[in-house]
Amino acid sequence: MIRFEEISHHYPGQEHELLLDTISLTIERGECVGLTGPSGCGKSTLAHIGAGHIRPTGGRVLIEGRDLTAQPSRKVFLIHQEHDLFPWQRVEKQIQFAMTTPDAGRIKELLRLVRLTGYETFFPNQLSGGMKKRLALARALAVNPDLLILDESFSSLDSQLKTELHEDLRRIWRETGTTILMITHDSRELANLAHREIRLTAERPTRIRKGALV
Amino acid sequence: MPVKTLPVCIVHRTILHKGVWKDYEELRILTTFNHDHLPMLEYLEYRTIAVNCLYSIERVLAGVGLAVVVGIAAGLGRSMLPPMLKRNRLLKFLLEAPKFPPPIAWIPFVIIWFGIGETSAYAIVFIGAFAPIFTSTYEGAEAVPLALKNCARSMEIRGARLLWKIILPAAMPQIFTGIRVGVGMGWMSVIAAEMISGQSGLGYSIQLNRLNMQYDQMTVDMILIGIIGFLLFETIILLQKKIIPWHESTLS
Ligand SMILES: Nc1ncnc2c1ncn2[C@@H]1O[C@H](COP(=O)(O)OP(=O)(O)OP(=O)(O)O)[C@@H](O)[C@H]1O
Ligand SMILES: [Mg+2]
Numbered sequence: 001m002i003r004f005e006e007i008s009h010h011y012p013g014q015e016h017e018l019l020l021d022t023i024s025l026t027i028e029r030g031e032c033v034g035l036t037g038p039s040g041c042g043k044s045t046l047a048h049i050g051a052g053h054i055r056p057t058g059g060r061v062l063i064e065g066r067d068l069t070a071q072p073s074r075k076v077f078l079i080h081q082e083h084d085l086f087p088w089q090r091v092e093k094q095i096q097f098a099m100t101t102p103d104a105g106r107i108k109e110l111l112r113l114v115r116l117t118g119y120e121t122f123f124p125n126q127l128s129g130g131m132k133k134r135l136a137l138a139r140a141l142a143v144n145p146d147l148l149i150l151d152e153s154f155s156s157l158d159s160q161l162k163t164e165l166h167e168d169l170r171r172i173w174r175e176t177g178t179t180i181l182m183i184t185h186d187s188r189e190l191a192n193l194a195h196r197e198i199r200l201t202a203e204r205p206t207r208i209r210k211g212a213l214v
Numbered sequence: 215m216p217v218k219t220l221p222v223c224i225v226h227r228t229i230l231h232k233g234v235w236k237d238y239e240e241l242r243i244l245t246t247f248n249h250d251h252l253p254m255l256e257y258l259e260y261r262t263i264a265v266n267c268l269y270s271i272e273r274v275l276a277g278v279g280l281a282v283v284v285g286i287a288a289g290l291g292r293s294m295l296p297p298m299l300k301r302n303r304l305l306k307f308l309l310e311a312p313k314f315p316p317p318i319a320w321i322p323f324v325i326i327w328f329g330i331g332e333t334s335a336y337a338i339v340f341i342g343a344f345a346p347i348f349t350s351t352y353e354g355a356e357a358v359p360l361a362l363k364n365c366a367r368s369m370e371i372r373g374a375r376l377l378w379k380i381i382l383p384a385a386m387p388q389i390f391t392g393i394r395v396g397v398g399m400g401w402m403s404v405i406a407a408e409m410i411s412g413q414s415g416l417g418y419s420i421q422l423n424r425l426n427m428q429y430d431q432m433t434v435d436m437i438l439i440g441i442i443g444f445l446l447f448e449t450i451i452l453l454q455k456k457i458i459p460w461h462e463s464t465l466s
């Protein structure tokens with residue numbers, strides 16, 4: 001169970017205006033929750049707070065009851081909105097590096113899952129935009145976190161691949177029971193994957209819209 | 215006049231116009247020019263030239279090699295300092311200011327510390343090459359994208375492993391820029407050092423030939439310095455392509 005407890009946040013130099021205002025939400029183990037809201041409302045910021053990359057100006061992040069605010073760990077893994085692959089690692093190495101113990105069989109399996117078999121020795125800058133996203137997904141699964149946060153991870157993929165990856169993700173989710181927080185603008189993605197939707201409002205400070213919990 | 219003698223000729227003309235030369239010299243040079251093949255090499259002793267080249271190359275490789283190891287270590291170390299120390303003006307001054315006196319200005323001190331000999335030559339090259347490598351390593355390490363560092367932190371990669379597996383490779387392109395500049399600085403420094411206090415090497419040869427007023431031989435030395443410097447530079451680019459093949463570089 002992951003709990004965001006009364007999270008408030010503003011970036012340095014923007015003290016006059018809170019970005020997030022006492023946001024509380026709980027994600028049960030094994031759930032897949034969609035997080036939506038207009039651009040710039042603070043979704044990615046919330047994702048970074050969840051992953052422990054940013055210390056919120058107020059509130060706590062609790063994982064299985066333990067306070068892990070601003071403490072990055074393998075329990076929560078965020079696939080960034082921007083490109084965060086290590087440019088010096090080949091495809092296979094990226095996945096191996098993310099594992100605690102290298103497992104050749106598992107690497108193969110993950111590569112097959114995201115359809116990157118045959119690209120083992122490519123560097124990220126030799127892959128297409130969509131392939132990079134798929135590699136980032138495979139790598140996140142190699143970390144095997146309790147909570148996987150996807151920040152618009154499928155947004156630039158073609159619709160067929162998107163559907164396929166949704167299928168895969170659903171299967172992975174069923175097999176591994178990974179909890180997922182999925183930031184998206186895509187209503188089809190929400191319908192395909194999410195159990196419920198949490199919507200952040202546009203007005204500052206951002207709050208969870210009342211009655212938004214589906 | 216054969217093309218090969220052109221640089222020699224330019225040097226001589228400049229000097230002749232300045233009236234430094236005696237008639238005797240002028241005569242000697244002008245007769246040299248009348249030879250048809252390899253006129254300027256007639257005076258030269260190939261063995262001496264080769265030995266001098268090797269001396270200079272050995273010094274630059276030793277000094278730059280040391281500067282690469284120490285420069286990268288020091289640059290990474292500096293990037294690991296707590297933010298409070300990084301912002302400290304005095305520390306910043308102490309780290310930045312010493313790189314402004316040119317390597318040649320260090321020569322008297324280096325001779326006091328190490329005497330006249332190979333150690334001093336290495337030290338001068340080291341001083342020339344260290345600063346650009348140190349600075350570019352530090353700046354490269356500081357410029358590692360936050361997304362990469364966050365990603366590594368989420369994989370629980372910390373401390374020495376973070377430095378070795380993430381920061382160092384991410385900073386590699388900038389480190390190589392520093393090494394390229396460092397090799398150039400080191401090469402210029404060793405020539406200068408040999409000119410001032412050497413017993414061998416291309417810089418020493420230039421100085422000796424200058425005293426003997428053998429400007430043609432001096433020109434050969436200058437050309438060799440240019441060629442070797444260029445080859446050193448190209449070697450670093452080759453190494454860069456081998457070591458960081460993932461980096462898209464416009465250099466070729
Ligand atoms: N590092 C930062 N420093 C200062 N301000 C920031 C920083 N990152 C984001 N912001 C500001 O915080 C606000 C929310 O940004 P955030 O990236 O969380 O939005 P988002 O909801 O993910 O938007 P999008 O849907 O476009 O990705 C924006 O107004 C942005 O300008
Ligand atoms: Mg965002």
